[in-house]
Structures are given as C-alpha cells and as structure tokens.
Amino acid sequence: MKLLLAPMEGLLDHTLRDMLTRLGGVDLCVSEFIRVTNTVLPRRAFIRVAPELLNNSRTPAGVPVRVQLLGSDPICLADNAAALAELNPYGIDLNFGCPAKTVNQHRGGAVLLDEPELVGQIVAAVRRAVPAHIPVSAKMRLGYNDDSRAEDCAQAIEAAGASDLVVHARTKAHGYRPPAYWDRIADLRQHVRLPMVANGEIWTVADALRCREVTGCERLMIGRGMVADPGLALAIARHDAAVGKVLGGTAGAVAAAGSLAPGQSVAWSQIVGLMRLFWVGISQRVAPRHRAGRLKQWLNYMRRVYPEAQQAFDQLRLVHDAKHIETWLSQQSNASAP
Structure with missing residues (x-):
C-alpha cells in the first residue's frame, strides 16, 4: 500500500x-x-x-x-x-x-x-x-x-x-x-x-x-x-510489512501484525519532540500572537487519539502568549525525557 x-x-x-x-x-x-x-x-x-x-x-x-x-x-x-x-x-x-x-x-x-x-x-x-x-x-x-x-x-x-x-x-x-x-x-x-x-x-x-x-x-x-x-x-x-512476512512464512510476523491496534501509533514523548520542532518552525514565519493558535490547532486533532493532548489542550485553551507556550513545551519535554 x-x-x-x-x-x-x-x-x-x-x-x-x-x-x-x-x-x-x-x-x-x-x-x-x-x-x-x-x-x-x-x-x-x-x-x-x-x-x-x-x-x-x-x-x-x-x-x-x-x-x-x-x-x-x-x-x-x-x-x-x-x-x-x-x-x-x-x-x-x-x-x-x-x-x-x-x-x-x-x-x-x-x-x-x-x-x-x-x-x-x-x-x-x-x-x-x-x-x-x-x-x-x-x-x-x-x-x-x-x-x-x-x-x-x-x-x-x-x-x-x-x-x-x-x-x-x-x-x-x-x-x-x-x-x-x-x-x-x-x-x-x-x-x-x-x-x-x-x-x-x-x-x-x-x-x-x-x-x-x-x-x-x-x-x-x-x-x-x-x-x-x-x-x-x-x-x-x-x-503491511508484517502481513507480507506472514505470507512469506517469516516467524514472529503474526505477533507483529497483531500488535498494531487502532489508536496511538507512536509514544507521546515522540509527539512532544515533534511539537517542539513544529514550534521552532512556525516561530520563524508566524507572528507571535498567532503561534499559540497554530499549536492548539494540532492539539485539537490529536486529542482524538492522545489523552495527553486533551490535557494539553485544556491547559492551553486560553493561552495566547508565545513565551508561555515555550515554557510549557520545555516542561513537557523534561517530563517526557527518560
């Protein structure tokens, strides 16, 4: 596919x-x-x-x-x-x-x-x-x-x-x-x-x-x-790769395919890393007063899948200050670090 x-x-x-x-x-x-x-x-x-x-x-x-x-x-x-x-x-x-x-x-x-x-x-x-x-x-x-x-x-x-x-x-x-x-x-x-x-x-x-x-x-x-x-x-x-291995007779592929249930596909810690990079990207071209809105747009979609995104959206819903968002992202990154 x-x-x-x-x-x-x-x-x-x-x-x-x-x-x-x-x-x-x-x-x-x-x-x-x-x-x-x-x-x-x-x-x-x-x-x-x-x-x-x-x-x-x-x-x-x-x-x-x-x-x-x-x-x-x-x-x-x-x-x-x-x-x-x-x-x-x-x-x-x-x-x-x-x-x-x-x-x-x-x-x-x-x-x-x-x-x-x-x-x-x-x-x-x-x-x-x-x-x-x-x-x-x-x-x-x-x-x-x-x-x-x-x-x-x-x-x-x-x-x-x-x-x-x-x-x-x-x-x-x-x-x-x-x-x-x-x-x-x-x-x-x-x-x-x-x-x-x-x-x-x-x-x-x-x-x-x-x-x-x-x-x-x-x-x-x-x-x-x-x-x-x-x-x-x-x-x-x-x-698709796991199914292909199953059809090809590779041992262990059945378990790999069966473990991919609908829902979260990557860990929230990876999402946090992407959000930080996203923030850096939009900060280079979006006015400070609009940056928080762009991040909240993305969080609004992700809360469909991630409970953490719902929590983040609730925390940031009324926040418009770019520096506040930057502080929040740093806190999230520290909390997600192993």
Whole structure:
C-alpha cells in the first residue's frame, strides 16, 4: 500500500508536512493549493507554499512533494504550471475538490465538478504546458451538490492526460461529515483505467484496510487522520510489512501484525519532540500572537487519539502568549525525557 499525505488549507502546511514525514510511512505529499486567478505568479509565490522546491521538491525527511494549483481558467493555469515547472516540482496537482464557500464562489475547487468539460480542458491545458517528465495529477470530490457527474469528471480527467486521480469520497454538500462513500470510488474505477487514490475518513489502520478492500485502491491519501495520529502512516506501513512476512512464512510476523491496534501509533514523548520542532518552525514565519493558535490547532486533532493532548489542550485553551507556550513545551519535554 502506498500512502499520500493530503493538503489541508490553513493547517497542514510545509512545517507540519515536515513533522509528519519524519516518522516514516508517507510516500508522497501534496501541498496546499496555490490560487491562480488572472496572472502568472512570481517564483516566490510557489516557494512560499512549497519551500520544498528548494530541496529537490522533497521534505527534509526526503519525501517528495507535488505542488497543487487551484483555478478555473485553463490558459492561466497552464501558464502558471509552466512557470512552476521551471522549479522542477516532483509533480503538479490540480484541485477540483476544495469545498470552501469563498473558493467555490470564486469558481474554484469543487464547484467545477458541475462542468466536466471545463475540468478536462484545465487538465489538458496544464498537461500540454508541462514537460512530459513532470506528472500532472488531479484531486476531486464525488461532485458538488450530488455525485451524478462523478463518472463524467473522472473520464474527462483521464482523457485529458492526467497521470493519476485522487478521489475524496464525498460531495461538497457532504462536507466532512461521515461516512465517506468508498463504494463510489470502486464505481469510478469501473469507468476509468487511470490510477486512482482513495481519500476520506481514514483514521486508523483498520480504516485503511477497509478502504483498500472496498475501493480496490492500493494507494490511499490521508489528511485529518495523520494530523490526529502522526504515526498512522508508519503503523499502516508496518502492518503491511508484517502481513507480507506472514505470507512469506517469516516467524514472529503474526505477533507483529497483531500488535498494531487502532489508536496511538507512536509514544507521546515522540509527539512532544515533534511539537517542539513544529514550534521552532512556525516561530520563524508566524507572528507571535498567532503561534499559540497554530499549536492548539494540532492539539485539537490529536486529542482524538492522545489523552495527553486533551490535557494539553485544556491547559492551553486560553493561552495566547508565545513565551508561555515555550515554557510549557520545555516542561513537557523534561517530563517526557527518560
């Protein structure tokens, strides 16, 4: 199984990508979207969102990063893709899935799924503008208000020459409410041969295994599940490796596979270490008054898995002072030390 780290606008930026890929298990990342309107963006605009471009398009841990573009004008998107290609990204991804109201009102993201012809034109224009060695992929939801045109969109993306397609198994109208309709991804796979990646409601190893079984996809994209449980990709990779050893007859592999229960995938002490590095990263570019909010965003997700994160969130909920957070992180680090 191959695992992709999803983009999450406003949260899963390059600093958090760095943290989550340090633990292992992630094969590929996709950046948050870069909004394209009516001009060719300067080099710094691409690097601001994906500074990994300065590191051979890889995170510090060596995981490759595709850079995502969002817009509705095929020509402008193609021109920006050509400019981005000069920075030699690992790939370029096109966003047809963002459900944000402001984005959709400006004719971006999931709203385009009502126009499969335009979706195909965008992918085709970008594919023509980018050197053949750079993959052009796409991410879509099942639709905007309903999923009646999902097959049309997937077929348009395939016909336009995309290398692969990520499908978030909900419509815009569904938002992020459970469940994810994995069976619809299986339906789409009957209509296109394009390599497909399943996305949506993967929180545990068991979820990943069920998603693979239902969709038939050997590649999964995980977003909120990885933010909540930073070791999730590693746990999934270890499970697959253990199962492979079982099938190969290696002694002891059954016990290894059986020990990977849903829940915490790495120790809280490792999480504390990552939070300290995360704080250093955001301190380099985020104003002091906003830094505490960024850390609390992450803690808010992790309290789904870690009781310690719940305790930390309760302690810091009303704290906005950066120095107070730094003191707290030092205390946590000392408490977690062996």
